[in-house]
Amino acid sequence: MLSGHKAPEGEPISKGGKDTGQLKFMSSISGTISDSLSGKLIVLAVTGSIAAVRTVDLVRDLIRRGASVHCVMSSAATEIIHPYALEYASENPVVTRITGRVEHVEFCGVGGRADLLLVAPATANTIGKIACGIDDTPVTTYATTALGSGVPVVVVPAMHEAMYRHPAVLKNLDALRSMGVVVVDPRIEEEKAKIAENRTVVMEVERLLGPGDLAGRRILVTSGATAERVDPIRILTNRASGKTGAEIALEARRRGAEVTIVHRGHLGLPLREIYVESAEEMGYAVLAELDGGGYDAMIAAAAVSDYTLTPSPEKIKSGGEVTLRLSPTPKIIGAVRSLHPELKMVGFKAETFLTDEELISRARESMEKNRLDLVVANDVGKGGMGTEENRVLILGREGPRSEVSGKKRAIAKAVIDALAEEFS
DSSP, rough: OOOOOOOOOTSSSSSSTTTTTTTTOTTTTTTTTTTTTTTTTEEEEEEESGGGGGHHHHHHHEEEEEEEEEEEEOOHHHSOOOOHHHHHHHHHHHEEETTTOOOOHHHHSOOOOOOOOEEEEEHHHHHHHHTTTOOSSSHHHHHHHHHTTOOOEEEEEOOOOOHHEEEEEHHHHHHHHHHHEEEEEOETTTTTEOOOOOOHHHHHHHHHHSSSSSTOOOEEEESBBBOEESSSSSEEOOOOOOOHHHHHHHHHHHOOOOEEEEESOOOOOOOHHHHHHHEHHHHHHHHHHTTTOOOOOOOOOOOSSEEEOOOOOOOOOSOOOOOOOOOOOHHHHHHHHHTTTTTTEEEEESSSSSOHHHHHHHHHHHHHHTTTTTEEEEEEEEEEEEEEEEEEEEEEEEEEEEEEEHHHHHHHHHHHHHHHHHHO
């Protein structure tokens, strides 16, 4: 608690007109990660779970993506975290009671100010009330109003595992889903249904409020470096970090696609991940996934090993010279194209110390050879591998599409923009 003083039940902590109670400073963190939620107003509804202590960080993560956040709390939530904490985090008044201003209509009514209602954490009690249309707390009143006026609603459960497994709670969650509510599943750990990680929650908010131009599409992304075993300890690999591929996968998901990423990393991304190590394993995984059907596009961002070897079954002793016999690995992108001629395909072409004209020429050769729809080309001799930033040229079949320099998230957005144009 920030203070021992308890707010009057339901009274907005800051008084005034529509925004006159807002704190006098603008957040220095607004939009520092991205502008994916710029111009969006999100109401965060907090209920009486211990996970309420996580909401300050959640508010700030939304603001870092450009959102404006207003908070509403149940009486039980104020026993867990003081409203002043959320007022400070959001820079806006906190509603703890519905007053004559009819705040629930102002924000979540027809034509209201809110773009989305996010109930996080959501207790079993609140989930049941929302499912049954009971509105006896500020949070449930906001939810009933939002569902009745078509405002998107996201519910993030958090409770003990035994409560979460109760048949009635599961039935109520299904009822919410049938109403169009997005339920962000909890993490089952230590006999608790813990609130989902912030990045998972934020991703669902971004998906709901984003352009949705890839909705209904399934996209497979390969990412990062592969590694070839030398012996039980040593490997041959390259400097690719996989940051670009991960950002591309996340951006595609934000835009509404169902995404699978095949890579060597264990990043715990809020999407489907398939873990592999070698080039051969990546090839098998990609072909098996695509053979299952249903994919619309593949983005081959992985830096797949060009050479492999027969590994030693035992550790190679150190101290002397070692000769390794390398053999080329099969080209995954060529195999995919021959088996899936209708698949939209984005390839990557990395070269060193070339002019832009030479780089475009090499990228064009790769495009023609593998019948690619798009190629992302960059000169890694000048940076980009393992770094936070890069410069790339994006080429389509008609010629150069764009040049992008900066953070890899910005590059990912440009790649997905180009793919979305290919679909349109």
